[in-house]
Amino acid sequence: xxxxxxxxxxxxxxxxxxxxxxxxxxxxxxxxxxxxxxxxxxxxxxxxxxxxxxxxxxxxxxxxxxxxxxxxxxxxxxxxxxxxxxxxxxxxxxxxxxxxxxxxxxxxxxxxxxxxxxxxxxxxxxxxxxxxxxxxxxxxxxxxxxxxxxxxxxxxxxxxxxxxxxxxxxxxxxxxxxxxxxxxxxxxxxxxxxxxxxxxxxxxxxxxxxxxxxxxxxxxxxxxxxxxxxxxxxxxxxxxxxxxxxxxxxxxxxxxxxxxxxxxxxxxxxxxxxxxxxxxxxx
Amino acid sequence: xxxxxxxxxxxxxxxxxxxxxxxxxxxxxxxxxxxxxxxxxxxxxxxxxxxxxxxxxxxxxxxxxxxxxxxxxxxxxxxxxxxxxxxxxxxxxxxxxxxxxxxxxxxxxxxxxxxxxxxxxxxxxxxxxxxxxxxxxxxxxxxxxxxxxxxxxxxxxxxxxxxxxxxxxxxxxxxxxxxxxxxxxxxxxxxxxxxxxxxxxxxxxxxxxxxxxxxxxxxxxxxxxxxxxxxxxxxxxxxxxxxxxxxxxxxxxxxxxxxxxxxxxxxxxxxxxxxxxxxxxxxxxxxxxxxxxxxxxxxxxxxxxxxxxxxxxxxxxxxxxxxxxxxxxxxxxxxxxxxxxxxxxxxxxxxxxxxxxxxxxxxxxxxxxxxxxxxxxxxxxxxxxxxxxxxxxxxxxxxxxxxxxxxxxxxxxxxxxxxxxxxx
Numbered sequence: 001x002x003x004x005x006x007x008x009x010x011x012x013x014x015x016x017x018x019x020x021x022x023x024x025x026x027x028x029x030x031x032x033x034x035x036x037x038x039x040x041x042x043x044x045x046x047x048x049x050x051x052x053x054x055x056x057x058x059x060x061x062x063x064x065x066x067x068x069x070x071x072x073x074x075x076x077x078x079x080x081x082x083x084x085x086x087x088x089x090x091x092x093x094x095x096x097x098x099x100x101x102x103x104x105x106x107x108x109x110x111x112x113x114x115x116x117x118x119x120x121x122x123x124x125x126x127x128x129x130x131x132x133x134x135x136x137x138x139x140x141x142x143x144x145x146x147x148x149x150x151x152x153x154x155x156x157x158x159x160x161x162x163x164x165x166x167x168x169x170x171x172x173x174x175x176x177x178x179x180x181x182x183x184x185x186x187x188x189x190x191x192x193x194x195x196x197x198x199x200x201x202x203x204x205x206x207x208x209x210x211x212x213x214x215x216x217x218x219x220x221x222x223x224x225x226x227x228x229x230x231x232x233x234x235x236x237x238x239x240x241x242x243x244x245x246x247x248x249x250x251x252x253x254x255x256x257x258x259x260x261x262x263x264x265x266x267x268x269x270x271x272x273x274x275x276x277x278x279x280x281x282x283x
Numbered sequence: 284x285x286x287x288x289x290x291x292x293x294x295x296x297x298x299x300x301x302x303x304x305x306x307x308x309x310x311x312x313x314x315x316x317x318x319x320x321x322x323x324x325x326x327x328x329x330x331x332x333x334x335x336x337x338x339x340x341x342x343x344x345x346x347x348x349x350x351x352x353x354x355x356x357x358x359x360x361x362x363x364x365x366x367x368x369x370x371x372x373x374x375x376x377x378x379x380x381x382x383x384x385x386x387x388x389x390x391x392x393x394x395x396x397x398x399x400x401x402x403x404x405x406x407x408x409x410x411x412x413x414x415x416x417x418x419x420x421x422x423x424x425x426x427x428x429x430x431x432x433x434x435x436x437x438x439x440x441x442x443x444x445x446x447x448x449x450x451x452x453x454x455x456x457x458x459x460x461x462x463x464x465x466x467x468x469x470x471x472x473x474x475x476x477x478x479x480x481x482x483x484x485x486x487x488x489x490x491x492x493x494x495x496x497x498x499x500x501x502x503x504x505x506x507x508x509x510x511x512x513x514x515x516x517x518x519x520x521x522x523x524x525x526x527x528x529x530x531x532x533x534x535x536x537x538x539x540x541x542x543x544x545x546x547x548x549x550x551x552x553x554x555x556x557x558x559x560x561x562x563x564x565x566x567x568x569x570x571x572x573x574x575x576x577x578x579x580x581x582x583x584x585x586x587x588x589x590x591x592x593x594x595x596x597x598x599x600x601x602x603x604x605x606x607x608x609x610x611x612x613x614x615x616x617x618x619x620x621x622x623x624x625x626x627x628x629x630x631x632x633x634x635x636x637x638x639x640x641x642x643x644x645x646x647x648x649x650x651x652x653x654x655x656x657x658x659x660x661x662x663x664x665x666x667x668x669x670x671x672x673x674x675x676x677x678x679x680x681x682x683x684x685x686x687x688x689x690x691x692x693x694x695x696x697x698x699x700x701x702x703x704x705x706x707x
Contacts, residue, residue, distance in 0.1 A: 006384055008385060009386050010374075010384070010389070011382055012372070012374060012382060012383040013381075014378050014379055016377075029414070029417075035414045036411075039400055039407075043400055043402045046402045114397055120415060277374075280370070281299075
């Protein structure tokens with residue numbers, strides 16, 4: 001009988017569609033995604049005294065630090081937003097972006113033992129990373145919400161607007177960008193470890209080239225061009241605009257950033273698919 | 284004829300050896316660009332072509348079919364391509380060429396306890412490990428009690444697994460794997476863990492899964508007894524090619540005839556000294572021909588030493604030391620032990636034949652080291668240091684008694700005399 005006469009459930013071949021996401025398979029493994037998320041959340045702060053409080057402690061300390069350094073020493077403007085709100089949302093957003101990107105960039109490396117032994121749809125791991133990092137973000141974000149409400153009661157009523165409803169969309173935008181970039185980095189690092197070394201440095205450079213500790217309105221000229229070139233700039237400015245009603249956003253910068261996001265995501269998935277089978281022999 | 288559930292067509296797997304790339308992005312890019320432009324790749328050495336640069340085919344043109352309910356043992360030496368084949372079937376890595384069709388779900392156990400997290404409890408790890416292996420949460424819930432019972436972890440199930448002994452860890456991991464519901468089970472030496480008692484239970488469970496539940500099993504192991512008891516047919520691989528696809532017994536016989544050598548492969552002239560040149564050192568049968576291995580415990584076997592004496596010394600003696608696979612010395616035996624007139628070596632060629640006792644050694648693998656010394660004066664060839672070695676494999680033939688059909692524990696397995704005085 002010929003090979004093609006059978007009805008195979010699985011056909012293993014050298015070549016596979018590089019853009020296929022195998023959504024059906026991933027859905028079959030949704031329990032695994034859930035368990036990965038649970039594992040990541042439950043084990044991060046095992047055997048620590050503060051436990052999950054660390055989720056809150058990190059942004060609190062960074063906000064205080066930023067307030068001292070950038071507000072009081074460097075005297076940077078905050079676009080008339082109360083500094084504590086300005087810096088806390090900057091920290092929380094940035095730490096979400098950078099830790100999501102870092103985790104995605106390490107997907108192959110941290111899971112090489114499992115990947116080398118068992119087959120399951122590899123995209124379940126990046127997806128579970130999105131969920132666990134988002135959960136962490138929500139905990140930290142609730143800290144911001146509390147501060148926000150306090151300021152509302154103090155009379156900053158101008159903050160409250162329907163624009164707040166756009167926040168989830170902006171978050172998805174940020175998640176897609178970080179995941180796309182992270183997957184690109186993780187696929188390249190299976191071959192060139194250099195990128196893993198460069199990542200921390202690259203991320204802090206990216207942070208200063210984005211309006212995290214200063215508002216976009218505070219810079220002018222060539223410097224502004226460079227900052228506008230950073231695709232994260234538009235996301236952060238949009239987020240702030242929706243929260244506080246101040247910020248500089250233009251259609252061009254938003255479209256540019258969205259285009260970048262799709263490019264990164266497409267490249268990320270392409271490289272990831274190409275790598276998920278071959279990397280076992282490489283790493 | 285059952286349904287064919289796995290069909291492999293011309294499977295090939297190419298590995299690049301050594302460095303995966305030149306290590307530098309610049310030269311990688313240069314090499315890629317020149318290849319694309321059809322120019323000579325400057326990073327290659329003169330005379331090299333891209334395909335043979337430090338690479339080799341781990342599998343070459345593998346074709347086979349496996350039917351529903353078959354239990355197939357994949358055997359072969361290290362590096363024959365067994366693990367690579369399993370990895371391809373379990374989709375951990377892709378073939379370089381060819382294709383495989385699979386009907387039904389596959390569970391692969393290339394390792395037990397994949398993804399166990401040391402900080403999580405046994406129960407949490409059952410869920411995680413089960414899900415990684417492809418089980419649904421509802422399935423795991425159903426089987427939880429069974430898994431815990433099989434693992435014998437009981438009250439420790441809610442303790443983090445990092446506090447487990449290695450035995451408990453392995454038992455739990457195997458228990459999860461053994462309760463997988465899949466049509467095809469792929470297992471790679473997973474039984475080579477745990478203590479003897481657990482291995483036996485694990486093997487029993489595997490047997491259960493395959494014979495009673497009619498599952499298709501692909502099994503790789505170096506332990507021929509395990510393969511023999513579990514599998515019906517075999518695939519014998521050598522250097523990436525299928526040598527034999529037949530009955531498991533035929534495959535094992537063929538495989539063993541390939542690995543058991545009765546002669547040492549060393550260059551014996553290395554041991555030449557002022558007293559003698561060692562010409563030959565081998566194991567023989569009763570009739571003087573080379574020993575057929577593995578031999579049965581009741582077979583007669585001899586060590587044959589041929590040497591050219593250059594200098595005779597009154598205290599000269601020669602013999603062998605025999606060790607088991609654990610490295611335990613069983614005994615020394617010397618020519619001078621059997622002390623009699625005609626047992627004197629003289630100048631010129633000497634052939635010495637020393638017997639290996641029948642019904643004495645247990646089943647297993649033994650190492651026989653050559654030994655020569657001037658008695659109480661000096662070593663000439665010290666078996667503990669540098670000395671030629673013969674391997675002896677014993678399997679079966681332990682006793683004629685129906686009460687002793689299989690291997691017993693113990694270093695040796697002598698059949699000894701007993702007497703009974705019965706006074707009714």
